[in-house]
Amino acid sequence: MSYAFKIRVYWEDTDAGGIVFYANYLKFFERARTEWLRSMGVSQEAMRLQHQAQFVVAEASVRYLAPARLDDFLQLELHLLNAGKASLDLRQQAWRDDLLLAESKVRVACVDALRLRPCKIPAALLERLPEPQPSPALTVPLG
Amino acid sequence: MSYAFKIRVYWEDTDAGGIVFYANYLKFFERARTEWLRSMGVSQEAMRLQHQAQFVVAEASVRYLAPARLDDFLQLELHLLNAGKASLDLRQQAWRDDLLLAESKVRVACVDALRLRPCKIPAALLERLPEPQPSPALTVPLG
Amino acid sequence: MSYAFKIRVYWEDTDAGGIVFYANYLKFFERARTEWLRSMGVSQEAMRLQHQAQFVVAEASVRYLAPARLDDFLQLELHLLNAGKASLDLRQQAWRDDLLLAESKVRVACVDALRLRPCKIPAALLERLPEPQPSPALTVPLG
Amino acid sequence: MSYAFKIRVYWEDTDAGGIVFYANYLKFFERARTEWLRSMGVSQEAMRLQHQAQFVVAEASVRYLAPARLDDFLQLELHLLNAGKASLDLRQQAWRDDLLLAESKVRVACVDALRLRPCKIPAALLERLPEPQPSPALTVPLG
Numbered sequence: 192m193s194y195a196f197k198i199r200v201y202w203e204d205t206d207a208g209g210i211v212f213y214a215n216y217l218k219f220f221e222r223a224r225t226e227w228l229r230s231m232g233v234s235q236e237a238m239r240l241q242h243q244a245q246f247v248v249a250e251a252s253v254r255y256l257a258p259a260r261l262d263d264f265l266q267l268e269l270h271l272l273n274a275g276k277a278s279l280d281l282r283q284q285a286w287r288d289d290l291l292l293a294e295s296k297v298r299v300a301c302v303d304a305l306r307l308r309p310c311k312i313p314a315a316l317l318e319r320l321p322e323p324q325p326s327p328a329l330t331v332p333l334g
Numbered sequence: 335m336s337y338a339f340k341i342r343v344y345w346e347d348t349d350a351g352g353i354v355f356y357a358n359y360l361k362f363f364e365r366a367r368t369e370w371l372r373s374m375g376v377s378q379e380a381m382r383l384q385h386q387a388q389f390v391v392a393e394a395s396v397r398y399l400a401p402a403r404l405d406d407f408l409q410l411e412l413h414l415l416n417a418g419k420a421s422l423d424l425r426q427q428a429w430r431d432d433l434l435l436a437e438s439k440v441r442v443a444c445v446d447a448l449r450l451r452p453c454k455i456p457a458a459l460l461e462r463l464p465e466p467q468p469s470p471a472l473t474v475p476l477g
Numbered sequence: 478m479s480y481a482f483k484i485r486v487y488w489e490d491t492d493a494g495g496i497v498f499y500a501n502y503l504k505f506f507e508r509a510r511t512e513w514l515r516s517m518g519v520s521q522e523a524m525r526l527q528h529q530a531q532f533v534v535a536e537a538s539v540r541y542l543a544p545a546r547l548d549d550f551l552q553l554e555l556h557l558l559n560a561g562k563a564s565l566d567l568r569q570q571a572w573r574d575d576l577l578l579a580e581s582k583v584r585v586a587c588v589d590a591l592r593l594r595p596c597k598i599p600a601a602l603l604e605r606l607p608e609p610q611p612s613p614a615l616t617v618p619l620g
Numbered sequence: 621m622s623y624a625f626k627i628r629v630y631w632e633d634t635d636a637g638g639i640v641f642y643a644n645y646l647k648f649f650e651r652a653r654t655e656w657l658r659s660m661g662v663s664q665e666a667m668r669l670q671h672q673a674q675f676v677v678a679e680a681s682v683r684y685l686a687p688a689r690l691d692d693f694l695q696l697e698l699h700l701l702n703a704g705k706a707s708l709d710l711r712q713q714a715w716r717d718d719l720l721l722a723e724s725k726v727r728v729a730c731v732d733a734l735r736l737r738p739c740k741i742p743a744a745l746l747e748r749l750p751e752p753q754p755s756p757a758l759t760v761p762l763g
Contacts, residue, residue: 203647207491207547213391217357218632248356252395261493346504348636350690361489404636499677500646534642538681
């Protein structure tokens with residue numbers, strides 16, 4: 192029921208603490224969302240040109256559980272929690288083998304590409320989404 | 335009661351949507367935390383060398399309310415919500431003039447620099463912190 | 478004759494080698510170019526809206542001489558080498574006190590904002606530029 | 621004779637001009653170097669732990685010929701120009717199909733991981749390198 196996408200940790204992702212810089216997990220999660228849309232045949236460029244619509248992140252909550260390091264090969268998992276008319280709720284996780292490194296709950300909102308005001312998700316996209324499955328929320332609840 | 339730090343939005347911060355990329359607010363918030371510590375005379379390098387301790391982000395929740403754009407001059411505000419023995423809770427906001435663009439609740443944990451295991455915040459640092467003030471949480475609650 | 482701009486090195490700029498990641502000097506140099514233009518009253522946003530023109534980097538050569546580290550306070554120096562009808566040649570350097578850390582020769586080209594084809598630099602901007610001064614090239618020649 | 625590695629352009633790579641930000645090609649080129657080393661069985665982590673050695677970029681010259689955009693699928697090509705005792709010279713290019721977008725000449729130097737002073741490239745690594753082939757330099761010479 193989940194989508195998975197793998198990435199490698201490069202020098203650019205790390206910081207002087209020797210680990211992946213915390214903001215970079217949001218880059219990883221964005222890549223996973225883009226690849227998830229692409230896997231359903233959804234092009235964000237076409238969405239912008241044909242529907243004048245694009246996704247922006249409205250909310251993101253991340254819990255960092257264990258550090259990732261240079262050369263790590265991470266599995267990014269994405270789970271659709273809810274699909275509204277104008278927004279999607281996703282759970283996104285970063286795993287190294289069996290170890291959960293970070294998990295996030297993300298709300299992406301559909302906005303018109305020009306004025307960035309909320310708008311309906313194009314029907315052609317909604318039809319392609321899998322059945323949302325409210326999960327027991329995050330594995331590790333936010334404090 | 336709050337600390338404020340100003341930054342400029344540069345090309346590197348924006349994305350093809352014409353606005354600041356969502357992950358980059360976490361970079362901005364990190365800069366504000368570092369400058370806040372520096373303003374109290376706390377050097378993270380000294381903290382690492384003398385106390386073998388460093389801060390890592392354990393949790394971050396961000397709500398994005400309005401976009402920032404190239405050349406914007408942002409005010410980053412930081413408010414200490416709570417100071418525990420091994421972690422600090424902060425509210426961090428990004429403003430452009432009177433408009434709140436993004437706000438975040440961040441928990442930073444103190445860890446030993448070698449093994450990244452939780453440890454006590456050095457007393458010399460705790461003494462310099464302002465009195466924590468639990469605020470009425472976020473201006474705009476997370477959905 | 479040179480423009481100077483100061484920046485701080487933050488966690489986001491460093492990598493697991495403990496030093497500033499080499500690509501990030503190009504971010505620093507871009508910030509310095511933007512602030513140099515701003516210091517002459519040139520807004521890149523106005524340039525785009527009024528003249529449909531923007532600058533893009535056509536060439537950049539960087540020599541890395543010594544590493545920068547977390548918390549370093551760097552002076553970015555910019556020197557206009559040559560001003561053509563459609564491009565500018567700049568020498569840009571990053572210093573920590575008296576130590577030259579990195580230096581670069583950069584060519585920025587003016588392009589029309591829509592199709593990104595070369596175009597003339599707006600006269601209103603050219604008039605504000607200082608007299609170019611071909612310097613004895615880079616302090617340390619490229620190998 | 622060349623090594624090739626493919627990457628996707630994501631939101632994080634672009635800027636408000638709608639194209640890939642110029643500094644990010646250096647990130648792409650670094651990824652290609654890391655994957656090239658990995659393809660020869662060279663782990664930079666092992667190199668650091670066993671030989672106390674790491675690579676740093678000493679020089680990089682980039683020419684930007686055409687812009688890359690969101691969702692582009694780029695082929696990164698790497699060609700070993702020269703292998704010295706303490707440094708490697710590489711030509712690195714970014715292609716989209718048959719269009720050369722950017723090309724670079726990069727010198728990476730081997731340094732001891734602790735003090736970052738030049739040192740010999742470990743023999744075990746040198747043995748694995750392909751025969752260097754001085755190419756007719758860059759396709760498009762630097763101006």
